[in-house]
Amino acid sequence: MAGAVEELKKMAIVVRYEILKHLRRKRIYVAITVFMLTALACVLVPAYFNAPMPPDARTFGANYVNFLGILELMTIICGTFFVGDAIASEFEHKTAFISFINPVKREVIVLGKYIAAFLPVALALSLYYLVGAVAMYTSYNEISVRFIMSYLLELLYLASVIAFTMLFSSLFKRGILASILSFILLFLVFPIISFILVFAGIYPIAVLTFAGQIVTEIFMDYPMMEEIYTGHFTFRLYHPMLIDSIISMLAYVVVSLVISTIVVKFKEV
Incomplete structure (x- = not known):
């Protein structure tokens, strides 16, 4: 027990330093700054152009989270560039001679980073999401x-993107x-793979x-799957299911x- 507490203390030091x-x-x-500017744009741009308000809070939340697809793009950008050099830079700049020789387990360093x-x-x-919640409650x-669920799922998606980049x-x-x-x-690559799998009739979860x-x-x-008929062809459109998505993202993290x-x-250092 004492050893576990000691490792947690060391991890906290790594987190603080990083x-x-x-x-x-x-x-x-x-x-x-980027996320706040995006949030303000989601709220102020429709108001500036006198766009009609959505009929309910749920629709407002959907429009807010979907605004120009910026949220997903920023998640990928921040997720990759915050952690891309987390471990690689230690070997690139030769600081691994100091970081990885200290009496701290390497797994503690990885988790801390x-x-x-x-x-x-x-x-x-x-x-x-706080800006969106305030605007939603005000209106x-x-x-x-669903907005709260979206927030929690977004945190899980971020965690999986960062873990994937850490790899x-x-x-x-x-x-x-x-x-x-x-x-x-x-x-680029994953969306293309998803499209190919969907076209082949495979659920790309x-x-x-x-x-x-x-x-x-x-x-x-x-529904998980919709069939769209176009002429002589039947195209299947898949949607991610909640439990399936959670399991998939958790699997990427672990x-x-x-x-x-x-x-x-x-x-080797």
Whole structure:
């Protein structure tokens, strides 16, 4: 028990040190600024153009979270570039000779870096949803349960994106390479794979970005699969189901962190 407490204390030190690094690099401020500007745009732009208000809080929440697809894009950008150099930079700049030789288990360092990357972006996301919640309550005197669910699912999606990027950071020795490769996979390759699987009639829940769509689709009551008839062809359109998406994203978090820890543990300094 005492040993576990000691390891947690060491992890807290790693988290604190990594967050200070993010503060020095201004990353936290940039993330918060971008998310806040996006949130204000979601609220003020429709009002400026005198767009009609949605009929209920649930529809308002759906429009807010779906606004120009910015939320998903920012999640991927922040998730990849906050953690892409978390481990890779230690080997790139030779600081691993100090970090990984100290009497701190490497798995503690990996988890500490992961938590330190997650917390700042989670804060920015929380502020984004807070603005939406205030606007929703001001207009409808209630906060949609689906909006709260979307927020929690978004945090889980962020956690899975960061864990996935952490995996590449542990595999490469250049942080920018890990960040760019993770971004390309999440932003371009995974959506293409999802499209191909859907076209082939396969439910692509194993693809992270498809599972992450539950953040926006939680507002609607979709069936898992819809059949669309176009001429002589029948096209199947799949939607991520809540439980399936949660399991898929949790699997990405656990598997990515386990592999990252194993790779770092046996990586030569």
